[in-house]
Amino acid sequence: MSxxxxxxxxxxxxxxxxxxxxxxxxxxxxRGEPVHLDGSEVSRVGLACLQVLASxxxxxxxxxxDFTLERPSEALARMIGVAGLNEALDVAADAGTARDA
Amino acid sequence: MNLDEIQLIFFQECDxxxxxxxxxxxxVRQGHYDNETINTIFRAVHSIKGGAGAFGHxxxxxxxxxxxTLLDLVRNGALTLTPDLLGTIVSAFDMLADHxxxxxxxxxxxxxxxxxxxxxxxxxPDSAGGAPAPAAEAEPEFAxxxxxxxxxxxxxxxxxxxxxxxxxxxxxxxxIPGSDALENGGxxxxxxxxxxxxxxxxxxxxxxxxxxxxQLHPERCYLxxxxxxxxxxxxxxxxxxxxxxxxxxxxxxxAGGAPAxxDLPFDLPLPVLDAELGAPTPIPPVASPAPPPVPAAPPVAAxxxxxxxxxxxxxQTIRVDLDKLDRLxxxxxxxxxxxxxxxxxxxxxxxxxxxxxxxxxxxxRELQESTMAIRxxxxxxxxxxxxxxxxxxxxxxxxxxxxDIVGEMTEVDKTVVExxxxxxxxxxxxxVDHGLETPAERLAAGKPEEGVVxxxxxxxxxxxxxxxxxxxxxxxxxxxxxxxxxxxxxxxxALLSDEETDNLIFAPGFSTAxxxxxxxxxxxxxxxxxxxxxxxxxRIGITSHLGSGSSFALxxxxxxxxxxGMIVTVGDxxxxxxxxxxxxxxxxxxxxxxxLGPNAALLDVRGSYVPxxxxxxxxxxxxxxxxxxxxxxxxxxxxxxQAILMVDTIQDQRQVVVxxxxxxxxxxxxxxxxxxxxxxxxxxxxxxxxxxxRWRRDRVTAAPLGIAA
Numbered sequence: 116m117s118x119x120x121x122x123x124x125x126x127x128x129x130x131x132x133x134x135x136x137x138x139x140x141x142x143x144x145x146r147g148e149p150v151h152l153d154g155s156e157v158s159r160v161g162l163a164c165l166q167v168l169a170s171x172x173x174x175x176x177x178x179x180x181d182f183t184l185e186r187p188s189e190a191l192a193r194m195i196g197v198a199g200l201n202e203a204l205d206v207a208a209d210a211g212t213a214r215d216a
Numbered sequence: 217m218n219l220d221e222i223q224l225i226f227f228q229e230c231d232x233x234x235x236x237x238x239x240x241x242x243x244v245r246q247g248h249y250d251n252e253t254i255n256t257i258f259r260a261v262h263s264i265k266g267g268a269g270a271f272g273h274x275x276x277x278x279x280x281x282x283x284x285t286l287l288d289l290v291r292n293g294a295l296t297l298t299p300d301l302l303g304t305i306v307s308a309f310d311m312l313a314d315h316x317x318x319x320x321x322x323x324x325x326x327x328x329x330x331x332x333x334x335x336x337x338x339x340x341p342d343s344a345g346g347a348p349a350p351a352a353e354a355e356p357e358f359a360x361x362x363x364x365x366x367x368x369x370x371x372x373x374x375x376x377x378x379x380x381x382x383x384x385x386x387x388x389x390x391x392i393p394g395s396d397a398l399e400n401g402g403x404x405x406x407x408x409x410x411x412x413x414x415x416x417x418x419x420x421x422x423x424x425x426x427x428x429x430x431q432l433h434p435e436r437c438y439l440x441x442x443x444x445x446x447x448x449x450x451x452x453x454x455x456x457x458x459x460x461x462x463x464x465x466x467x468x469x470x471a472g473g474a475p476a477x478x479d480l481p482f483d484l485p486l487p488v489l490d491a492e493l494g495a496p497t498p499i500p501p502v503a504s505p506a507p508p509p510v511p512a513a514p515p516v517a518a519x520x521x522x523x524x525x526x527x528x529x530x531x532q533t534i535r536v537d538l539d540k541l542d543r544l545x546x547x548x549x550x551x552x553x554x555x556x557x558x559x560x561x562x563x564x565x566x567x568x569x570x571x572x573x574x575x576x577x578x579x580x581r582e583l584q585e586s587t588m589a590i591r592x593x594x595x596x597x598x599x600x601x602x603x604x605x606x607x608x609x610x611x612x613x614x615x616x617x618x619x620d621i622v623g624e625m626t627e628v629d630k631t632v633v634e635x636x637x638x639x640x641x642x643x644x645x646x647x648v649d650h651g652l653e654t655p656a657e658r659l660a661a662g663k664p665e666e667g668v669v670x671x672x673x674x675x676x677x678x679x680x681x682x683x684x685x686x687x688x689x690x691x692x693x694x695x696x697x698x699x700x701x702x703x704x705x706x707x708x709x710a711l712l713s714d715e716e717t718d719n720l721i722f723a724p725g726f727s728t729a730x731x732x733x734x735x736x737x738x739x740x741x742x743x744x745x746x747x748x749x750x751x752x753x754x755r756i757g758i759t760s761h762l763g764s765g766s767s768f769a770l771x772x773x774x775x776x777x778x779x780x781g782m783i784v785t786v787g788d789x790x791x792x793x794x795x796x797x798x799x800x801x802x803x804x805x806x807x808x809x810x811x812l813g814p815n816a817a818l819l820d821v822r823g824s825y826v827p828x829x830x831x832x833x834x835x836x837x838x839x840x841x842x843x844x845x846x847x848x849x850x851x852x853x854x855x856x857x858q859a860i861l862m863v864d865t866i867q868d869q870r871q872v873v874v875x876x877x878x879x880x881x882x883x884x885x886x887x888x889x890x891x892x893x894x895x896x897x898x899x900x901x902x903x904x905x906x907x908x909x910r911w912r913r914d915r916v917t918a919a920p921l922g923i924a925a
Binding site for chain 2: 162
């Protein structure tokens, strides 16, 4: 995977998806690659995956790696908002609604 | 406990909530209500809404939300409870019940658009006839548009809005789900979403416990949140959201009312998060520097309880799997049998009088009664469904009905409660459809326009008697008789007593309704009612007065697991006759019995002739007494009148544990079950009603006597 490549997040980010997501992100960070995620396909998201994402961003920052979460779908942006994690994930408050509305 | 189980509890609580609402509506309709009554209704809807949100039943939640909005306006006095408004509220209640059912069974939610529009309409002061709006300030809070279905835009915007400084008296909600919050299948996000619907603002999220990715357990919850909820929201409403979250650290505090509160690290807004992320050195959890929680709950609770000291405190309960209970009941049954066997064995050795045996007898009996009491449920669970049936019937028939319920706390065994619902529904439908007249007819008859259906339950000598009475037109015996002759149920010249005429309405295929309605009148109802009641070991009786109403009384055993019976012998067999049927037992004089034929005899019981049935002959038992004057005659009451069973001897009268033949062997017509006697032998329990009516039928076909005697 080339560094600037963007990984597409799966549609369902429920609790069972948290473990594979963590493994994938951890692999990428441990290889020293920056993390660029595309959230445009996400239709369901739970807290477990949001935690993994927030932890991944902190972990990337710890290694001086870039972490971006781009094009969050409305559902994703909404849940990030509900969980109060906009700052922690660096997602603009109006990200999802602006794009999808 | 997994999510399904928690959800199950939620639905059980929904049912309880709906039942308590129904009870409150009853009080409201009779004019006995105060703020607490309305509050009870409001709270029930609110917890249904909360649970629905937590389990993702969005349609139910959306409906409950609108409903709650309207109820809140009534609660705070913004709307006056007019009969029209009450009508809307009660109709919406029925739809809420449908929504709950749909959510539970995974069915299609009811079409609620019209009802939602009605609710919104009713909640708008101008359209709600003459309701002043002194509490208009409460309106924006619950404005129905704030939340439309699953459109979360407003909600989202609300979350994103810069955290307003908590105004004086706003609630500070600190919420740290346990680390296992996700493992249980729950998701704290749903609760946050609920919270946001109360206009809450998440002011900070505690990320301090969130480890780096390599140490992160993906299904463990590490976060905690602090949110501000407007002061107008009641604390119990906030708590209700978290009700289904087992292990969570929840603090709900009133912000001191001073802006100084902003300085607390407790309320530090989001920038602190970035700092944490940059250098994730664990800092103490945000919540810990907060001042010790003000014990806000007790005073509030006391306040809520104060206005109504008379309210009975909720009894403490636990929910137990019914299977476990049944196993316990069964074991106790076995114990009772073993105790009886022990007593018998000891008596064989002339040791029946030892005091330990008496003690054991008392203990087992008490144990048995206590176990049965565990299974007992108040009739309320059945009765609470009736008001809705009445409401639907009112709409279908155009009649006006008032329902009076008496004795709803009367307790009876769960199996009886479960199986009485259907016959009872039939009887209620019958009372409204056939019993009550139309309003015009009632007025013409000089009765109030509104008909009264009385539903009552009471304990009566070891049985429960449930009565459905109406003040309608009563049974027209001439019409019943004419109909029965027309349908070929009785011979045109049959001589029937009033009671027997009334009982004809239970005959299969009988119906007096001029037109077949979709409510009743197909002539199956009453027949089925009697079958169902008999299957429960019960009897049904009618009292009716032409022009002033009828009353149907169901008499049922309190439990189906034990039975008071008379142990009798016939030849070499032992039988149990249920005591409920026995009127008396006697040994006749030489000439008391009039023998009419080889196996037909009548006994003169104080002036009325009662047919004698030779149990031995009819059950094919050999070696039994054939001379009535040497036998014992037991007078029994059955559906088709009195009859006499001729047996050899009476052994004992005692309580026996009923063992189901159906479960252990196969159902046998004429036998209600079996029991194990003290000597270890099996004794069959006679189903008196079934046997007598079969013998009657056989005899009628043999020699068409009609129903005489």
